Amino acid sequence: xxxxxxKLTEGAMMCAIVGMMLLINRQTGGFIEDVFLFLFPLPMVxxxxxxGYKDALVVxxxxxxxxxxxGTPQTLFYVVSESIIGLIYGGGxxxxxxxxxxxxxTMFISVVVNLISMVIxxxxxxxxxxxxMASYENAxxxxxxxxxxxxxxxxxxxxxLRTIMIVSVMLxxxxxxxxxxxxxxxxxxxxxxxxxxxxxxxxxxxPVWTGYVGLIGMIAVQYTMARPIPNELVNNLVQGFGMCGLxxxxxxxxxxxxxxxxxxxxxxxxxxxxxxxxxxxTNAILVAMLGFLYITTSLxxxxxxxxxxxxxxx
Numbered sequence: 066x067x068x069x070x071x072k073l074t075e076g077a078m079m080c081a082i083v084g085m086m087l088l089i090n091r092q093t094g095g096f097i098e099d100v101f102l103f104l105f106p107l108p109m110v111x112x113x114x115x116x117g118y119k120d121a122l123v124v125x126x127x128x129x130x131x132x133x134x135x136g137t138p139q140t141l142f143y144v145v146s147e148s149i150i151g152l153i154y155g156g157g158x159x160x161x162x163x164x165x166x167x168x169x170x171t172m173f174i175s176v177v178v179n180l181i182s183m184v185i186x187x188x189x190x191x192x193x194x195x196x197x198m199a200s201y202e203n204a205x206x207x208x209x210x211x212x213x214x215x216x217x218x219x220x221x222x223x224x225x226l227r228t229i230m231i232v233s234v235m236l237x238x239x240x241x242x243x244x245x246x247x248x249x250x251x252x253x254x255x256x257x258x259x260x261x262x263x264x265x266x267x268x269x270x271x272p273v274w275t276g277y278v279g280l281i282g283m284i285a286v287q288y289t290m291a292r293p294i295p296n297e298l299v300n301n302l303v304q305g306f307g308m309c310g311l312x313x314x315x316x317x318x319x320x321x322x323x324x325x326x327x328x329x330x331x332x333x334x335x336x337x338x339x340x341x342x343x344x345x346x347t348n349a350i351l352v353a354m355l356g357f358l359y360i361t362t363s364l365x366x367x368x369x370x371x372x373x374x375x376x377x378x379x
């Protein structure tokens with residue numbers, strides 16, 4: 066088949082796939098855009114990975130026009146945003162961009178899209194953050210009163226919940242970016258594309274300095290909960306930074322537990338994994354400190370080697 070004819074045919078096929086998803090989404094009351102949003106970048110990933118940015122832009126314009134006809138303003142925002150993510154990821158594959166850079170860009174754009182939809186365009190999309198936070202505040206107040214836990218008088222629950230909500234939106238964006246990355250790689254491998262080999266997350270060594278930054282953040286969030294900073298904006302920024310640091314260290318702490326189960330107790334690795342999940346929800350500080358050691362000491366290397374004396378030599 067002529068190259069240009071094939072390109073035109075495959076571009077039309079990508080538009081048809083998006084059109085089918087839009088029709089299903091419309092018939093199910095927005096189910097796909099609420100639950101399976103990560104599916105929308107995949108057609109653009111496939112096309113851009115094969116033909117590059119320039120030709121993929123034409124398909125992006127066609128998908129945008131199709132969404133204007135078949136979707137709502139909210140659907141248009143999501144489909145175009147996710148298609149741009151697919152364009153960047155697929156185009157990066159075509160131009161042999163480093164996988165780490167592609168993942169970071171995908172996560173960054175996903176975070177920006179989530180922040181815009183949940184914070185800036187919330188009312189336009191029918192989402193009231195103030196009402197949502199008020200319901201969360203009532204639920205937490207009832208929970209603490211029933212448990213007999215007295216919160217410090219200086220603790221501002223509204224500020225704290227607002228920070229948690231923004232951080233959760235950012236983390237959701239990161240997760241969406243990672244899901245797009247994994248699904249895209251699976252799709253491209255299925256179609257025999259040449260893609261660079263990725264490093265397993267357990268073999269990735271994060272920079273040592275990030276462990277210390279995470280520790281500072283963890284200390285900062287504990288301090289601001291006990292003694293809030295008078296300036297509300299600064300307090301929210303510090304708490305948001307601290308929560309990100311705590312979650313970052315907790316993630317690598319959980320990775321340490323996974324590696325420990327795989328290398329030291331292979332027969333009981335499922336039990337170790339479950340214990341790790343329970344620790345994440347019951348004692349996140351302990352898991353975060355383990356993550357700090359995982360990043361800043363030789364613990365990670367020892368676990369990869371399966372050294373039975375790893376804990377003693379850290």
